[in-house]
Amino acid sequence: MSAASIFAEPLPGISPDIYGPADFKAVSDIVYGVAGIVLPPGKAMLVYSRIAPLVRERGCGTFANYVALIRSDPQEQARAVSSLTTNHTFFYREAHHFDHFEREVRPGLLRRMEARETIRIWSAGCSSGEETWSLLMTLLGGDKLSGKRIAQRDLRVLGSDIARHALAKARVATYPARDFKPVPSDLVGQWTREDGEDLTITDDARAIVRFRTLNLLEDWPFKGRFDVIFCRNVMIYFDNPTKERLVARFAEVLAPGGHLYIGHSERVTGPAAALLQPVGPTIYRRRTA
Ligand SMILES: C[S@@+](CC[C@H](N)C(=O)[O-])C[C@H]1O[C@@H](n2cnc3c(N)ncnc32)[C@H](O)[C@@H]1O
Structure with a gap:
């Protein structure tokens, strides 16, 4: 899948200079490679909302900078992957x-x-x-x-x-x-x-x-x-x-x-x-x- 085909239109209210299709693809490739978790294009907004606070906290400014960081920093990568897990659970489920x-x-x-x-x-x-x-x-x-x-x-x-x-x-x-x-x-x-x-x-x-x-x-x-x-x-x-x-x-x-x-x-x-x-x-x- 090409980066451009992931989401053709910019996400509402989000500058493509900060977070665009290539960033979504980079993050989802890392999460898949590390944890096996598949993030389909419908999760583009979820990726934004979970990762944006980390981008801000680390002073990265853009997702591209943050992606470069998690490629070289295993601890930050683990944090990013963790933040994209779904942890919903409850007692006596099933x-x-x-x-x-x-x-x-x-x-x-x-x-x-x-x-x-x-x-x-x-x-x-x-x-x-x-x-x-x-x-x-x-x-x-x-x-x-x-x-x-x-x-x-x-x-x-x-x-x-x-x-x-x-x-x-x-x-x-x-x-x-x-x-x-x-x-x-x-x-x-x-x-x-x-x-x-x-x-x-x-x-x-x-x-x-x-x-x-x-x-x-x-x-x-x-x-x-x-x-x-x-x-x-x-x-x-x-x-x-x-x-x-x-x-x-x-x-x-x-x-x-x-x-x-x-x-x-x-x-x-x-x-x-x-x-x-x-x-x-x-x-x-x-x-x-
Ligand atoms: C939806 S919860 C399920 C919790 C519980 N098993 C239940 O059924 O209520 C899914 C859990 O799987 C974990 N998970 C996802 N990928 C994982 C991986 N590669 N290795 C270990 N845990 C993983 C997530 O962090 C998350 O806490």
Whole structure:
């Protein structure tokens, strides 16, 4: 696609000397190259509104100068890419996944934890943490005694995202009380404490989770395999080759019999699909052979 064909008319109120089609193309090429996120021409205004504050803050004057900066400054590039991520999320999003996890997966995980096995769970593209906490609360359950017992087992939960600003919120783990409305009340009662108008995830639950900055396109620093991976509403931003590569890598790091949950509008595609048996809507089980 040529730069001129991206948006022929100048964007309303924006001088093409400050931000034009070539700038949009340069930014979207960088974001695609770094994070796999596809920014179609319809996102030209979004790119402007997210990047313009950074252009101003760094005293660059024009997008062209800012593009030159992010080409040579990895930290600023990470900030720019982060600022173009969509971090929308909420507790118990796609509740049927948590129902399935509680009904079909949790009992086996509890048995294995009792047998002193290590259980590893990954919330990949966790944004500000609502998905990770929903999953952990579901695993710990609403019963105080058994929840405390599970919390003491060898249970490792990872939340990862490319966007540092979202992870900062996930780590603080404090959310407006109304955000917890979709979460079963016994879980909220058990695993949060009041913090003024807000609720904060309890310390014993927080001790189980590590939040890490991780670009899904880069190398993954994992030694063991995961029993459960949630990667929901992340692949929608990627093109098909990127989705296929990612699904293949998830299949590789999933333990045989482990479960992968993806977003409602996402599909498992490519050669690795053969390794992943559909066991529910957008739920897959890693085949054992
Ligand atoms: C819409 S949120 C989804 C959050 C949560 N999984 C959910 O379903 O509610 C998408 C997240 O994917 C992250 N993301 C996008 N590209 C990524 C990449 N290449 N590596 C890691 N995270 C990425 C974004 O930063 C964003 O927080």
